[in-house]
Amino acid sequence: MEKRIKLLIGLQACDVRIAEKRVQKERGPAAVQKREEGLAAAETLLREETDKLESHDSLHRETEREIQDLDDRLKKAEVKLSSIASNKEYKAALKEIEGIKNERGTLETAVIELMEQKDALKSTCDDNRKQAEALKQQFDQDRKQIMRDMKILDKDLKKLENERKKCCKATDGSLLEKYDTLRGHKNGIAITPVVKGVCQVCRMAIPPQKFNELIRGDKLMTCPSCARIMYWGEDERYQQS
Numbered sequence: 597m598e599k600r601i602k603l604l605i606g607l608q609a610c611d612v613r614i615a616e617k618r619v620q621k622e623r624g625p626a627a628v629q630k631r632e633e634g635l636a637a638a639e640t641l642l643r644e645e646t647d648k649l650e651s652h653d654s655l656h657r658e659t660e661r662e663i664q665d666l667d668d669r670l671k672k673a674e675v676k677l678s679s680i681a682s683n684k685e686y687k688a689a690l691k692e693i694e695g696i697k698n699e700r701g702t703l704e705t706a707v708i709e710l711m712e713q714k715d716a717l718k719s720t721c722d723d724n725r726k727q728a729e730a731l732k733q734q735f736d737q738d739r740k741q742i743m744r745d746m747k748i749l750d751k752d753l754k755k756l757e758n759e760r761k762k763c764c765k766a767t768d769g770s771l772l773e774k775y776d777t778l779r780g781h782k783n784g785i786a787i788t789p790v791v792k793g794v795c796q797v798c799r800m801a802i803p804p805q806k807f808n809e810l811i812r813g814d815k816l817m818t819c820p821s822c823a824r825i826m827y828w829g830e831d832e833r834y835q836q837s
């Protein structure tokens with residue numbers, strides 16, 4: 597019985613570590629994805645800000661062109677003014693010139709505003725670009741580290757799986773089947789130490805008579821409450837496993 601229990605304790609320790617490594621392995625791709633999403637969000641923001649700056653620039657150029665057109669119209673109107681003879685036409689021409697000047701003034705004010713806004717937009721764009729670049733660098737670094745960790749985990753898992761195979765070979769078939777069934781139904785834990793009469797997994801007290809039987813250790817027993825295979829946890833023979 598001692599040998600069988602020791603094998604099961606070893607097997608359980610192996611399985612617990614395998615489960616831990618598998619959980620860690622699942623975390624890797626999720627962590628990469630999370631960082632990827634953060635980077636994508638920063639890059640989208642940068643694209644939006646860059647688009648804003650570009651359409652702002654084109655509005656600026658368009659307004660400058662309109663001012664240029666008005667200047668051309670103004671020159672023509674002034675030339676026309678010098679060749680006018682009638683008083684009525686002269687007044688009309690003056691009015692036209694005034695109209696053009698007013699329009700030009702409005703556009704000049706708009707250009708000044710556009711130039712002021714441009715500085716703020718450009719600085720936001722620069723900040724976003726720096727942030728996106730920093731995130732990209734961090735992402736590349738993190739991804740490499742995660743990949744390295746994954747490789748180490750794969751190696752560890754292979755080692756543990758070999759260890760498990762050895763344990764399984766040494767354990768007799770029906771006991772192994774019982775262990776595996778329990779493990780499948782009992783949250784991965786098939787064997788439990790009983791310390792001071794209490795099952796260490798489900799925390800229920802074992803009836804004294806059963807506990808005495810367990811201490812004698814001449815047959816395979818299961819916890820009356822959680823049904824896991826139990827052994828006397830204070831038994832020195834099982835301390836090293």
Ligand SMILES: [Zn+2]
Nearest residue numbers: 795798819822
């Ligand atoms: Zn129990």
